[in-house]
Amino acid sequence: MIPVRGYGGQRVAVLGLGRSGLAAARALKAGGAEPLVWDDSPEARAKAEAEGLALHDLTRARAFEGVAALIVSPGIPHLYPAPNPIVAHALAEGIPVDNDIGLFFRSFATPEWNRFDQPPKVIAVTGSNGKSTTTALIHHVLQVAGRPVQMAGNIGRGVLDLDPAGDGAVVVLELSSYQTELARALTPDIAVFTNLSPDHLDRHRGPGGYFAAKRRLFAEGGPDRAVIGVDEVEGRFLANQLSEGPGDDRVIRVSSGTKLEGPGWSVFARKGFLAEWRKGRQVASIDLRAIKGLPGAHNHQNACAAHAAVRSLGLAPKLIEEAFHSFAGLPHRSQLVAERGGVRFVNDSKATNVDSAAKALQAFPRIRWIAGGLGKDGGIAALAPHLDHVVKAYLIGHSARDFALQLGDTAHEICETMEVAVARAAAEAEPGDTVLLAPAAASFDQYPNFEKRGEDFTARVQALAAG
Structure with missing residues (x-):
C-alpha cells in the first residue's frame, strides 16, 4: 500500500467504493487521514463498513463541513455530460476534487x-x-x-x-x-x-x-x-x-x-x-x-x-x-485462443470501437468476423475500407441487423448469439482462415463487460477443440 501523504489528521471524503475507491480509503487511513466514504450502492457501503471504514452520507446538505478534499472514482462524472450531484456540491463549496491517481x-x-x-x-x-x-x-x-x-x-x-x-x-x-x-x-x-x-x-x-x-x-x-x-x-x-x-x-x-x-x-x-x-x-x-x-x-x-x-x-x-x-499477449486483445485444422481463433473482445476493430481486421489475411453488440454512433460504416480481408461476418447482439445494413457486398449472417456465431464460423472456416471476435461495439446488451464476452467466445472455441 502507498500511504497517502499530506492529509494527516484531516477528514477526506471518498465517493465511489469500487476497486480504486476502497484502495484510496485504505491508503488515506494508512497516511493518518480520516476517510469518510460513500457509494450509491448499499452493497458497496456494507462492504466498506465491514472493513471498518466510516460511512458518511455525502448527499446531505452539510456533508462537506470540515472536509479537506473529495476523492472521486473514475467512472463518476465531474464535468460532462453533467457533474454528479455530490461532485457539483463539492465544487460549489470550493472543496478540492481529486482521484486516486492524484493521491x-x-x-x-x-x-x-x-x-x-x-x-x-x-x-x-x-x-x-x-x-x-x-x-x-x-x-x-x-x-x-x-x-x-x-x-x-x-x-x-x-x-x-x-x-x-x-x-x-x-x-x-x-x-x-x-x-x-x-x-x-x-x-x-x-x-x-x-x-x-x-x-x-x-x-x-x-x-x-x-x-x-x-x-x-x-x-x-x-x-x-x-x-x-x-x-x-x-x-x-x-x-x-x-x-x-x-x-x-x-x-x-x-x-x-x-x-x-x-x-x-x-x-x-x-x-x-x-x-x-x-x-x-x-x-x-x-x-x-x-x-x-x-x-x-x-x-x-x-x-x-x-x-x-x-x-x-x-x-x-x-x-x-x-x-x-516471450510476451504472450493480453486476454481479449488479439489473443490467440486456439488453432484447429489450420484455422486460428482470435479473441479481440476489447475491440469495442470501430478504430480498434479496424486494426484487428487488418492483422489477418482471411477473416471470419464475429461482430456486434451494443453499437456506437455511426455503427460500423467507417469500417467499409477495411473489409477486404473479411470472408464472411457473423453478427450478434442488439445491433446485428443495423450492422448487416452497413456491410454492403460483404457476405454475412445474423447469428444473434455467440454460441451460434462461433459454431457457424467454425463450420465454414477453411485452413488459413482466422475466426476473429472483434465486435466494434460495447458488450452491455448481452454481457456485463467485454471480458465476459471474450471469455464466452474462448469457452465456446475450446469446447469445439475438445470435441
Whole structure:
C-alpha cells in the first residue's frame, strides 16, 4: 500500500467504493487521514463498513463541513455530460476534487528515496487503443530484464494498492482519460501516448475535450521523456508542443507504417520490422513478424512505444527483442485462443470501437468476423475500407441487423448469439482462415463487460477443440 501523504489528521471524503475507491480509503487511513466514504450502492457501503471504514452520507446538505478534499472514482462524472450531484456540491463549496491517481503522485516519493542508488521511476501510458498491451509489454520486458517492477492503474492493481518503491524500482501505469482528466498531480518520469481515436465523447464534450484530457499527462506532468505516437494529427501536434526542435531527444516519435527521419529519436515499424533511429542513424532493428503475442500493425505500434519507453531506461535492444518473443499477449486483445485444422481463433473482445476493430481486421489475411453488440454512433460504416480481408461476418447482439445494413457486398449472417456465431464460423472456416471476435461495439446488451464476452467466445472455441 502507498500511504497517502499530506492529509494527516484531516477528514477526506471518498465517493465511489469500487476497486480504486476502497484502495484510496485504505491508503488515506494508512497516511493518518480520516476517510469518510460513500457509494450509491448499499452493497458497496456494507462492504466498506465491514472493513471498518466510516460511512458518511455525502448527499446531505452539510456533508462537506470540515472536509479537506473529495476523492472521486473514475467512472463518476465531474464535468460532462453533467457533474454528479455530490461532485457539483463539492465544487460549489470550493472543496478540492481529486482521484486516486492524484493521491498516488503526491504520495509515491518518500524521504527514504534519498538512500537509494537509483531513484524509482514511473512510466505512465495513455491513448485510445493499445495502452493496455503497451503497458503490459513494458512490464514484461522489465521483468525479463530483472528490474523490480509493478503494474497498476487501469490494468492490474489499483495504484494505491502498490507496494512502496525500493531501490531502482519501476511502476508502469495505464491511465485512461477519466483518470488523467481529474488528477491534481501528474508527474511521471516517462509518459507514453499511443494514439487517438474518437471515444468517450459524451464524457469529454467532444474530441477536443477528449484530447485535452490525454494531453494533461504531458502538459501538467512535464515528464523527462515523452513517447508520442504520431500517426494522427493530435500526436504530431503534441510532439511538436513538447519538443524544442527536430533534434530534441526528450521526445521519441513512434509510428506504425511511416518511416520517421530526421536528427531526433524515433521508433517505427514498416513491413513487420521495428527500427530505432537516433541522431540520423539506425541503432536497432527487430523482426516483429514471428512474434506471436504481437500480431498486426496495431500491435507493432504498441511494440514501438514499449521499445521506446524501456530504451529510455537504458535497456539493450537485444534484451528487448528476447523479451518480446516471450510476451504472450493480453486476454481479449488479439489473443490467440486456439488453432484447429489450420484455422486460428482470435479473441479481440476489447475491440469495442470501430478504430480498434479496424486494426484487428487488418492483422489477418482471411477473416471470419464475429461482430456486434451494443453499437456506437455511426455503427460500423467507417469500417467499409477495411473489409477486404473479411470472408464472411457473423453478427450478434442488439445491433446485428443495423450492422448487416452497413456491410454492403460483404457476405454475412445474423447469428444473434455467440454460441451460434462461433459454431457457424467454425463450420465454414477453411485452413488459413482466422475466426476473429472483434465486435466494434460495447458488450452491455448481452454481457456485463467485454471480458465476459471474450471469455464466452474462448469457452465456446475450446469446447469445439475438445470435441
